Amino acid sequence: PPERRVWEDCYRYYGMWKYAQVFGTEDEVYRKIKYKLPATAMTDQQLLDHPYAHNAYIAGYWAYLELEKAAGYPESSDVRAELERLLQLRVEGFGQDLPYGWEQPLSIAANFMYLTPELAEYLRDHALPQVRDAVDECGRVAPYWFVSRYDATRGEGALQVLFDYNAIFQAKALILQEPYDELVRYLDVPAFARGDLFYIQNLVAAIEASEKQPSSDVPLTYSIKLTEGWNLISFPLIPVNGTVGDVFSAIGGACDQVCVRAQSSAGDTWECYNSLSPSQETSALTLDHTQGIWVYATEATSLAVEGSAPAIMSIPLRAGWNLVGYPGQSARPIEEALAGIEDVCELVYAYDPSRTTGQWQSYKAGNVPVLNSLKELKPGNGYWLKVKQDCVWTVLR
16 A cells, blocks of 8 residues: 555554563663654555555554553653544444455455454454454355465465464454364464464464453453344343343334244244333343344344353254254354254254345255355354254354
């Protein structure tokens, strides 16, 4: 992109900050770089078109302020204002569309190159659904992104794979905060005999994930995007308070109706909550991680669900159709997600209202793979699942 040297120089400030932290030289380093922080040399549109350069600017401005604080100097208000502007623009303009032209080899990695833990935390707090969609999209269009030195690219993109396997892995580890068991599935061998810093970063991220045990006292938060109209969703968490009125209170009038299918020995029935005329009975309707939930939204919004990761990942299924959730913590290929019930599962349907065509996607056991439009199961989505007989589906964490 334009003025490449400027954003690359800006990113080096992050390295200076980390160096100063290790050796306790914040004051010395800051005095050498004071007043030298380069101004953003790209227009807003250029930043949106080159998200990796955008990330580099954010890293540099963030590091400058941290060095300034550690060295005991007053905060530079102009640097703070520019950092906040860059962060807001990053979230508002975050997308998964792939660029064309000579930069197309960077399409997979572009959103997450030069990603720092600080920016990752900000994106997790402010753009988690968009990031999840982007990572999922990368998995669909480049399923071998994690293969070390994969020998396919477009044009002259010989370095594409080196950026791909680091950028997507770091997004999964730092923003999506996927667990160790999920991350190690994508940890291939180093690309070089020694000195592969991208691989070392991925290895460290996986090890750190193995050491993180979520506290049962601190609730997790999961954000689910709702499109105007009907949405088929589920909760990958056990809500802190699972009554329908409490779960959907945060989005108020944006939620019109919530419907679940209740199973009993007398037969299946629908239980529905109407926010416009809630009754005491329907307001007490309890939702959990095993259910598929139909939600009618009056406008596009996001639903934040607070809760804990389920200790039991088993869902009882009855012969015939079941409306179920997917409490896994990450997307999985459908054959892998259905392991254990593959012999009794006949059909799976998903509904995605964000698609302009083909909102219903299906998987039929025994079909030629190309005939199945549903390729994976994702947390946050609900599913219609048909089985031949009563069974228990144990979902992989």
